[in-house]
Amino acid sequence: MDKVLEVDQxxxxxxxxNMLSRVRIxxxxxxxxxxxxxxxxxxxxxxxxxxxxxxxxxxxFEAPTSGTIYYRGERAARKEKVWLTRGTQVIFQxxxxxxxxLRTVDSYFFETVHNYRLAGGKKEAIGLIDQKLRAVGLSxxxxxxxxxxxxxxxxxxxxxxxxxxxxxxxLLIADEPVSMVDASLRMSIVNLFKKLKEELGVSVLxxxxxxxxxxxxxxxxxxxxxxxxxEMGPVEQxxxxxxxxxxxxxxxxxxxxxxxxxxxxxxKLTELEQQEYLRQGCRFAGRCPVFMEVCRGQAPADVQxxxxxxxxxxxx
Amino acid sequence: MSQTILRTEQLKAFYVLxxxxxxxxxxxxxxxxxxxxxxxxxxxxxxxxxxxxxxxxxxxxxxxxxxxxxxxxxxxxxxxxxxxxxxxxxxLSMPDAAVDRxxxxxxxDVACLSAEAKRRLRWRYISYVPQGSMSVLNPxxxxxxxxxxxxxxxxxxxTRRDAFQLAKEHIVELGLPLEILDAYPHQLSGGMRQRxxxxxxxxxxxxxxxxxxxxxxxxxxVQRGVVQLLKEIQRKLENTIxxxxxxxxxxxxxxxxxxxMYAGKIVEEATTKTIFDxxxxxxxxxxISSLPRFGDKxxxxxxxxxxxxxxxxxxxxxxxxRCPHTMDLCAEQMPDHVRLDASHRVACWLTGxx
Numbered sequence: 001m002d003k004v005l006e007v008d009q010x011x012x013x014x015x016x017x018n019m020l021s022r023v024r025i026x027x028x029x030x031x032x033x034x035x036x037x038x039x040x041x042x043x044x045x046x047x048x049x050x051x052x053x054x055x056x057x058x059x060x061f062e063a064p065t066s067g068t069i070y071y072r073g074e075r076a077a078r079k080e081k082v083w084l085t086r087g088t089q090v091i092f093q094x095x096x097x098x099x100x101x102l103r104t105v106d107s108y109f110f111e112t113v114h115n116y117r118l119a120g121g122k123k124e125a126i127g128l129i130d131q132k133l134r135a136v137g138l139s140x141x142x143x144x145x146x147x148x149x150x151x152x153x154x155x156x157x158x159x160x161x162x163x164x165x166x167x168x169x170x171l172l173i174a175d176e177p178v179s180m181v182d183a184s185l186r187m188s189i190v191n192l193f194k195k196l197k198e199e200l201g202v203s204v205l206x207x208x209x210x211x212x213x214x215x216x217x218x219x220x221x222x223x224x225x226x227x228x229x230x231e232m233g234p235v236e237q238x239x240x241x242x243x244x245x246x247x248x249x250x251x252x253x254x255x256x257x258x259x260x261x262x263x264x265x266x267x268k269l270t271e272l273e274q275q276e277y278l279r280q281g282c283r284f285a286g287r288c289p290v291f292m293e294v295c296r297g298q299a300p301a302d303v304q305x306x307x308x309x310x311x312x313x314x315x316x
Numbered sequence: 317m318s319q320t321i322l323r324t325e326q327l328k329a330f331y332v333l334x335x336x337x338x339x340x341x342x343x344x345x346x347x348x349x350x351x352x353x354x355x356x357x358x359x360x361x362x363x364x365x366x367x368x369x370x371x372x373x374x375x376x377x378x379x380x381x382x383x384x385x386x387x388x389x390x391x392x393x394x395x396x397x398x399x400x401x402x403x404x405x406x407x408l409s410m411p412d413a414a415v416d417r418x419x420x421x422x423x424x425d426v427a428c429l430s431a432e433a434k435r436r437l438r439w440r441y442i443s444y445v446p447q448g449s450m451s452v453l454n455p456x457x458x459x460x461x462x463x464x465x466x467x468x469x470x471x472x473x474x475t476r477r478d479a480f481q482l483a484k485e486h487i488v489e490l491g492l493p494l495e496i497l498d499a500y501p502h503q504l505s506g507g508m509r510q511r512x513x514x515x516x517x518x519x520x521x522x523x524x525x526x527x528x529x530x531x532x533x534x535x536x537x538v539q540r541g542v543v544q545l546l547k548e549i550q551r552k553l554e555n556t557i558x559x560x561x562x563x564x565x566x567x568x569x570x571x572x573x574x575x576x577m578y579a580g581k582i583v584e585e586a587t588t589k590t591i592f593d594x595x596x597x598x599x600x601x602x603x604i605s606s607l608p609r610f611g612d613k614x615x616x617x618x619x620x621x622x623x624x625x626x627x628x629x630x631x632x633x634x635x636x637x638r639c640p641h642t643m644d645l646c647a648e649q650m651p652d653h654v655r656l657d658a659s660h661r662v663a664c665w666l667t668g669x670x
Contacts, residue, residue: 046538182363184606185363186606212565212607212608250537255566257604257609262569267537
């Protein structure tokens with residue numbers, strides 16, 4: 001089976017504090033997953049779960065402590081950056097922060113065309129840019145010469161995606177692409193990913209804390225908690241019938257847009273984030289409703305149940 | 317039906333800006349009628365830049381330039397004869413006896429209040445949890461000092477020890493850990509800071525709590541904790557919560573009634589159940605139907621087009637350029653509110669009014 005991206009045993013350790021009181025936090029702990037061609041893979045979790053650290057390593061902004069990343073079967077570190085970024089493009093969280101407010105938006109497009117030598121002349125470049133803008137529902141005429149402040153957040157995010165498409169990437173890495181976009185325009189971005197997947201065969205690594213859109217758009221999902229992937233598998237199985245108690249808690253905590261399904265029961269909130277990171281054994285043990293003695297001392301191993309991968313002592 | 321505690325009449329609050337000699341007017345709140353009752357959670361929803369925060373500022377009587385009150389009224393019902401409300405009244409009339417003159421049927425127009433009277437009403441009658449309230453706490457003071465400052469400036473005749481005792485009891489009551497009193501704000505997580513800010517706003521048992529996006533930017537589990545806290549406060553104090561959030565899931569979970577705001581106007585208002593089950597206004601319909609739901613992967617559409625600019629809103633009904641059912645009349649005239657039933661009102665020409 002082909003894999004566009006494969007991450008193998010990726011680990012990142014951060015040191016906090018000074019020389020005398022050093023704390024070592026394992027932000028991602030032997031994380032392994034892969035993305036297939038023409039697939040939307042969601043990496044979901046709360047803030048501080050290590051999903052952004054994982055993404056930063058995949059994007060090459062951060063060197064992993066150990067573990068390897070393979071792009072289309074080849075080891076990332078051995079390849080030069082142009083090769084890497086041509087096939088993999090990134091969409092960032094904040095569309096207003098992506099673009100310099102003092103530069104026109106089209107200058108970014110010409111810069112990308114220039115950097116990757118995608119077109120022979122200006123005319124060809126404009127044709128290419130127009131074609132990519134049409135893929136996201138905009139056109140060259142309505143955007144040339146304009147500044148970022150002249151667009152809405154949703155439009156800017158679509159422009160950002162369209163710029164990423166210039167190099168004909170096989171993989172888009174989208175780090176929280178809809179969290180800063182207005183709720184009423186959110187679906188237009190998410191639908192766009194679906195369309196790109198179906199029409200152009202682009203794979204998307206969709207990093208999000210929003211399980212509702214993850215359910216709507218993705219094929220497979222991995223749920224992260226304090227540096228570990230606790231559950232991974234087809235999105236229907238993971239979100240409709242969660243096995244891991246943490247996934248269950250997450251799933252129940254999403255406010256459903258239905259006044260008949262209000263929350264009942266009291267939720268136990270996290271202690272200090274750092275405490276959970278440093279916890280021996282299962283890191284969810286402090287809040288787990290089905291806590292057992294073994295959870296305290298020993299970290300659970302991955303258990304394969306059908307297509308599903310669960311990290312919990314309940315199933316060992 | 318319980319009594320009205322806060323209402324507005326054709327409220328208009330505009331930002332008047334002077335840019336290089338030309339005047340620009342941002343019509344952030346444009347003719348809003350609200351009728352918020354005792355012991356309810358009233359939700360206000362709408363996309364960003366539709367005037368939600370400005371409306372809250374007007375409700376909390378916190379209008380400062382460049383925001384100006386152009387027309388209409390914000391009215392508090394401060395006296396109803398029962399004991400709970402007698403206190404704000406005495407608070408009001410003590411410093412300036414003139415206030416009595418403006419009081420009709422226990423209601424008072426906020427514009428008549430002096431700065432001192434407003435100050436006295438704040439936190440005891442109405443409290444406001446602003447947006448990004450995680451950063452409102454003083455970063456160089458321990459939380460117990462923040463609590464003490466707060467109590468000393470709003471409650472007279474409390475000693476230091478009493479104030480500390482009051483803060484302690486309050487925190488235990490709301491299920492927050494006591495150690496936070498000895499912590500600095502930066503030592504707490506965002507969710508904990510948010511909950512402390514909400515707890516602080518509820519400390520003096522105000523009749524109305526206004527919350528501006530209190531759960532935005534929080535994780536889902538923490539968000540649930542914050543909603544839980546708000547519900548708990550509301551249940552204990554039996555007061556009114558006005559909650560602004562664009563997250564319809566949160567609205568469905570906590571609000572009793574929801575008002576949908578679009579371009580500075582309330583376009584639809586109904587009980588939460590009606591809003592979700594039978595939305596009438598095309599904008600509300602889009603909002604509800606675009607929400608992803610579990611167990612249903614059918615395609616969802618966003619509202620077409622882009623949000624309007626409040627600097628130059630479209631003529632007539634502001635939604636008409638994006639509306640699938642637009643008629644000639646829509647571009648010409650803003651429809652009035654039509655009542656579909658006792659609690660459901662909507663401003664749309666499709667109701668057949670006009």
